[in-house]
Amino acid sequence: MNITQDYFSCYGLPCSFIVDVVALRKLHHSLQHQHHPDRFVSAPDSKQRRAVQITTYLNQAYATLSEPLKRGIYLLQLEGMDPLAPTNTQMPMDFLLQQIELRESLDDIHSAQDPESKIDSMSALLTHQASQLESEFAQAYQASDLSVAETAVRKLQFIVKLQQQLDALEGVLLD
Amino acid sequence: MALLQIAEPGQSAKPHQRKLAVGIDLGTTHSLVASVRSGQAETLPNSLGEHLLPSVVRYLADDAPQVGTKAQAHLVNDAANTVMSVKRLMGRGIEDVKRFGENMPYLFEACDQGMPFISTVSGLKSPVQVSADILRALVQRAQSSLGGELVGAVITVPAYFDDAQRQATKDAAQLAGIQVLRLLNEPTAAAVAYGLEHNQQDQGTVAVFDLGGGTFDISILRMEQGVFEVLATGGDSALGGDDFDQALAEWMRQERQIPSQLDLAQQRFLLRLARTAKELLSEVETAQLCFEGWPGEQVYAELVLTREQMNALLNPIVDKAIRATKRALRDAKVALGDVSRVVMVGGSTRSLLVQERVSDLFGQPLLNDIDPDRVVALGAARQADVLAGNQSGDELLLLDVLPLSLGLETMGGLVERVIDRNTPIPVARAQEFTTYQDGQTAMAIHVLQGERELVQDCRSLSRFELRGIPAMAAGAAKVRVTFQVDADGLLEVSARELTSGVAASVQVKPSFGLSDVQIADMIKASWSNVEDDRSARSLREQQVEADRLVEAVAIALAEDGERLLTSKELQTIEEQMAQLVLVRNGQDHHAIAKQIEIMAKASDTYAAMRMDDSIKRALAGKAVDQL
Numbered sequence: 194m195n196i197t198q199d200y201f202s203c204y205g206l207p208c209s210f211i212v213d214v215v216a217l218r219k220l221h222h223s224l225q226h227q228h229h230p231d232r233f234v235s236a237p238d239s240k241q242r243r244a245v246q247i248t249t250y251l252n253q254a255y256a257t258l259s260e261p262l263k264r265g266i267y268l269l270q271l272e273g274m275d276p277l278a279p280t281n282t283q284m285p286m287d288f289l290l291q292q293i294e295l296r297e298s299l300d301d302i303h304s305a306q307d308p309e310s311k312i313d314s315m316s317a318l319l320t321h322q323a324s325q326l327e328s329e330f331a332q333a334y335q336a337s338d339l340s341v342a343e344t345a346v347r348k349l350q351f352i353v354k355l356q357q358q359l360d361a362l363e364g365v366l367l368d
Numbered sequence: 369m370a371l372l373q374i375a376e377p378g379q380s381a382k383p384h385q386r387k388l389a390v391g392i393d394l395g396t397t398h399s400l401v402a403s404v405r406s407g408q409a410e411t412l413p414n415s416l417g418e419h420l421l422p423s424v425v426r427y428l429a430d431d432a433p434q435v436g437t438k439a440q441a442h443l444v445n446d447a448a449n450t451v452m453s454v455k456r457l458m459g460r461g462i463e464d465v466k467r468f469g470e471n472m473p474y475l476f477e478a479c480d481q482g483m484p485f486i487s488t489v490s491g492l493k494s495p496v497q498v499s500a501d502i503l504r505a506l507v508q509r510a511q512s513s514l515g516g517e518l519v520g521a522v523i524t525v526p527a528y529f530d531d532a533q534r535q536a537t538k539d540a541a542q543l544a545g546i547q548v549l550r551l552l553n554e555p556t557a558a559a560v561a562y563g564l565e566h567n568q569q570d571q572g573t574v575a576v577f578d579l580g581g582g583t584f585d586i587s588i589l590r591m592e593q594g595v596f597e598v599l600a601t602g603g604d605s606a607l608g609g610d611d612f613d614q615a616l617a618e619w620m621r622q623e624r625q626i627p628s629q630l631d632l633a634q635q636r637f638l639l640r641l642a643r644t645a646k647e648l649l650s651e652v653e654t655a656q657l658c659f660e661g662w663p664g665e666q667v668y669a670e671l672v673l674t675r676e677q678m679n680a681l682l683n684p685i686v687d688k689a690i691r692a693t694k695r696a697l698r699d700a701k702v703a704l705g706d707v708s709r710v711v712m713v714g715g716s717t718r719s720l721l722v723q724e725r726v727s728d729l730f731g732q733p734l735l736n737d738i739d740p741d742r743v744v745a746l747g748a749a750r751q752a753d754v755l756a757g758n759q760s761g762d763e764l765l766l767l768d769v770l771p772l773s774l775g776l777e778t779m780g781g782l783v784e785r786v787i788d789r790n791t792p793i794p795v796a797r798a799q800e801f802t803t804y805q806d807g808q809t810a811m812a813i814h815v816l817q818g819e820r821e822l823v824q825d826c827r828s829l830s831r832f833e834l835r836g837i838p839a840m841a842a843g844a845a846k847v848r849v850t851f852q853v854d855a856d857g858l859l860e861v862s863a864r865e866l867t868s869g870v871a872a873s874v875q876v877k878p879s880f881g882l883s884d885v886q887i888a889d890m891i892k893a894s895w896s897n898v899e900d901d902r903s904a905r906s907l908r909e910q911q912v913e914a915d916r917l918v919e920a921v922a923i924a925l926a927e928d929g930e931r932l933l934t935s936k937e938l939q940t941i942e943e944q945m946a947q948l949v950l951v952r953n954g955q956d957h958h959a960i961a962k963q964i965e966i967m968a969k970a971s972d973t974y975a976a977m978r979m980d981d982s983i984k985r986a987l988a989g990k991a992v993d994q995l
Contacts, residue, residue, distance in 0.1 A: 222595045228766050230794065230855040234520070234549045234755045245854050249794045256792075364698060 194228060199271060200254035210268060210331040221255045262353045263326050265346040268334060276343050277350075284347065292351055295319075300356060308366050309322055316359055325354045332365045369501040387519045389549060389756035390510045391557070391748025394499060394523055395535065396455040396590065396618045397581060399423050400742060401506040401521075402749035403514060404758070409749040411742050417617075420741065421509075425501045426450040427488035435505040441489035448474060449488045454502075457484060457495035459532035485590055499540035507546060520547035522752040524744050527553040527601040528584050530772050530817050531829050531859045538856065551856040554578060555587035556598060556766060557747030558713040561738055564591050565764050572708030573599075575697075579689060580714040586693045588700035588707075597767040600700035602692050602788045609716030611685045616673075619681055623671055626664065633663040633773065649675045650720045679721050686725050693729065698788055699915045704730060712736040713743055754901040768793055772827075774859065775852055777814035779804060780908035781823045788850050789819065794859055800866075807839040811847055813863055821905050834863045836870045903957065910960040914952040916965060918945055921971050924978060932977045944970045 194203070202207045204220045226232075228251065230244040257263045269276050298315060305311045326349040333341035387637040391409070393400045393841045398420040402411040411419045418437065426764050427449045433439075442450045451474065455464055464485040475487035480936075498526065503523075510518060534551055541548045555576035564574060571591050578585040585603040617638035621628065630638070631835055641657055648655040648849055649913040697704060710730050716722065717740050717754035727734050738746065755764045769790045775783040776799065787797050809832045818826030837845050846866040853859050921941065929938055944967045951959045 216370075218830060222593055222765075225595065229765055229767075231550065231755055231765060235757060245794045249796045249852070252792045252795055301796065307442070311853075320846070360698070364695060367698075 196223075196247055196250040196251075200257050200267065200315070203251070204258070206258075208268065209273065210261075210265060210327075210334050212258055212264065217255070221251065224251055237260055262349050265327075265330050265334075265342070265349065269339065269343055269346060271352055272339055273344060274339060274344050284351075285344075288348060288351075292355075294309065295355055299355065299362070302362060302366075307331075312359060312363050312366070316356070319352055319356050319359065323349060325357070326352065373737075380473055386758055387756040388514050388516050389519050389749075389758070390507075390514075390521045390753035391552075391565060391745050391752045392503065392506055392521050392523045393557075393742075393745035394455065394502065394525075394540075395423055396453050396583075397423060398741075399502055399506060400745035401510045402742070402745040403510060404749050404753040406664070409746040409753075411745050411749075412510055414509055414838070418667060421502070421505060422452075423454065423502055424450060424452045425454070425825050427490040427493060428490040433490070433501050435501055449490075449500050451486060451488075451493070453497045453987075454498040456933045458499065459530070459534070459536035460484065460495070460700060469492075496540045496543060498537050499537070500543035503541055503544040507544065518546070519756050520549040520752070521852075522550050522552050522557075522748045522755065522810075523548060524554045524557045524748050526583060527555050527587055527604055527771055528583075528605050529857075530827055531857070532773075532827070534857050538858065551754055551858075552748055552751055552766070553587065553598070553601070553768060553771075555585050555601070555711075555713065556589065556596065556768065557745075557751065558591055558743045559587075559591075559596065559711050559747065560750050560764065561743045561747035562709075562711060562735055563750070564709060565594055565596065573700075573702050573706050574709045574729065575693070575707045576711045576713060577602075577689075577717065578694065579716040579722060580608050581610050581716065582606070584608060584689050584692060585713075586689075588696050588698045588702055594763070595765045595767060597792075598769045599702065601698045601769065601771050602696035602699060604688060604692050607685070607688055607692075608714075609719070612682050612716070612719065613639050613642040615681050615685060616645060616678065617880060618675060619673075624659070631663075633737045637661070637663055645673055645678070646719070649673070649678050650718065653749040655976075682719075682721055683725075686722055689722075690725060690729060693726075707732075707857060710734050711743075713740050715741055715894070768855070768857065770795065770857060771851055772817045773819055774829075774853070775816050775818075775826070776801070776849060777823045780912040782820075782889050782905060782908050783816050783821055783823055783826055786849070787853065794855050796850060796852045798848050801847045801849060802840055802843045803837065803840065803845045803847075806842050808842070808845070809837050809839055810835045811837060811863075813849060813861070815851075815859070822908070827914070829859065830861070832861075832863075834865065835868065836868070838868045839866045907955065907957040907960070910957045910964065911952055914948055914960050914964055917967060918948060918952075921945060921967070924974070928978065928981065929974075932981060933974060937974065941970050941974060 196203075199208070204217065204224070206212065206217070206220075223249060228244055228247040230241055230248060233241045233244045238243075257267050266276055295315075295318075298311075302308050302311045302315070326345050330342050330345040330349065333339070333345060388403070390401050390403045390412075393402075399436045400411050400419060402409055404410075413419045414421070414436075421436045422440045424436065424439040424443065426442050426446060428434065428435040430987045434452065439450055440452075440711050443452060462476060462484040470794040477485045477487055477492060484596065485494050486498070504525050507518060507521070512615075521541070523537060523541055525534055529537070538548055538551060559576050564571075574589045574591055576585075576587045576589065578587075583603070583605050585601070588599045590598075590599055609628050617635075620626075620638055620641065620863075621630070627632075642657075645655045645657055650755040652675075654672060654674050657673060659669070659671070678835045694704075697707075709731050710726060710732060712723070712726070717736060723734060723736070738946075751764075751766065753759060769792050770787055771786050771789060773789045774787045777787045778784045778801070781969070784799065784801075786799050787795060801811070812831060813834060814823070815829045816823060817829050820826050834847060837847070848866055849861065851859060851861055862871065894933075923937070925941070929941075934942070945971055948960075948963045948967045951963045954960070
């Protein structure tokens, strides 16, 4: 196992935004079966260390490829871009305004009469927006229109962040 | 003769060719050792036929320590030298132990690393040593009943055990001369014991509900193609069957109007009566509780408790476990209906109420036909058999996760998360940090574990220092800190300054930590304290900002304040600075932010003057073409 190759190559997959996540999990499991440190408990130290390195790399690869946001960022990084660079802060105005609105409705859930249904509807909205941005990214990436792809992935990052905050809020409210 | 011993590949003809490996459940109240023999996992008894070894060690002045039932007999008459429940002390610091060890009859002493030692007639004993003595007794038992040397053992730990507690457990095994094949989480071991991988119907998502005497553990796992993958773990390390007994004892006290100041004998009497009632009511509907022999002044009549009444008393406690279960399901992104199997572990799952509630929650019958006291050891034995290489072909593979998030301390006592909990292990993550002051040449690295945002609320795992960073402007040095967690969940941290290559590495050898209550609060509190944490974080951020500004202005004033400013200007700046220091020490982050703004405005002109002044001086005496 070459742990310097890109994450797609280690699973024998083409570099693409379209990934069958269930198939990926199966590939990941079969590679874990071969390389997991559990297979080397009686092997010399050097082999055990190697097994830890390889499975660390595999876990990182799987985590990256199984989530659309991380996968998108990674694809752009392979193209030599840095969509997360701190200098990279310009976003379209209408998108930012929409973000402010979403953030306000997130704050309103706290004091809402029926927070659970508010959470559900907001979650549906975010899922819809995320999947739109994902197909936007997929198309742009396919067409090698990398700057459009970059904008899509940066927007997606905003949405994913909101989803995480919504999840956390749901945890607090339902407990 | 040797030529005649022919065996099919993979099927050993000689039993001694099989590598002897055991699973050990190192428990708080009792421990067990188990092994796979003729394809079956079984717990190994001692010569008297007892399977459970009480986790009690008694130290003697000039003899080897007694372990188990023999030691247990001296808990009262030789309390100071007879150590029980040592698992609670593993990986803890002297300060924690002093706090929750109040009820323990031992003399604790600190050592240089802040680890607690118990003073006994046979000298100072660390919790690691006491655990090692228990492990030794189990290994001796295994070797005499299996008839050979062990190649190694799988030792189980609670899923919520942090790095310090895991490391202490591994250290104990090392001390006892045991090769640790793997540290395995108890709920995972229990799931393995049921052999779910053999049955196609059992593929899917499995919930393991582990309610012991003092702890509750919930794990969500996915079983697929011979891979057992932990999706999320959660729980409450201060919730268990002991709380049931406490609740029932409290009810009896109130019913009989016994004053709340109970002595030790009265407490024990009530708790014993509570336990009896609890066990009785799992068989009959009504229990009569007799206060005969009550060690108090009055003689109390009988008291009647129905199962319904008992359930009403215990339900609030079970509610807590149900809430933690739902939380773990959310973390695992698994819906209740998606769970295909529910495994019950721990003595307290014998309670009918617990069984009913859990079965209702998941809407399915529970897997509880393996003795809940032994199931963990049996699963560990199966895994030990796999790891020793006794099974060929498509064996079971266990993929585990990090139970508690890991992070580093940053400015102002905040924790920067480096690896989130429930991340599959082994895992490595690197994070870059920078220097805070001009010319800073050393950086202290403080590694923490827990879910909260402030350092004081997380468990401190280790501190080390990176020295020899070349002097640069603040923010120019880049320090990369790498966390590597291995398959046992143990952490190694290394740090390197990228521009110079200066390196530092530590094996995390923790010395102090949190109290029981703090551990329990870690995950739980990270939910209820989201708001608190957020404003606490804002406060710290503003404080750091304020300190930065005050320091910068103070340095500037010392350099050229009197030269560049009129005494009135100087006074204004100094007044605003004093005001900023004042609010900075308060609790209102809005007020600090406001004062920072005022202070920045007040010093704006001064900053501009300094800029002009330094340009003037740089240009002084130089011709235009020299620039």
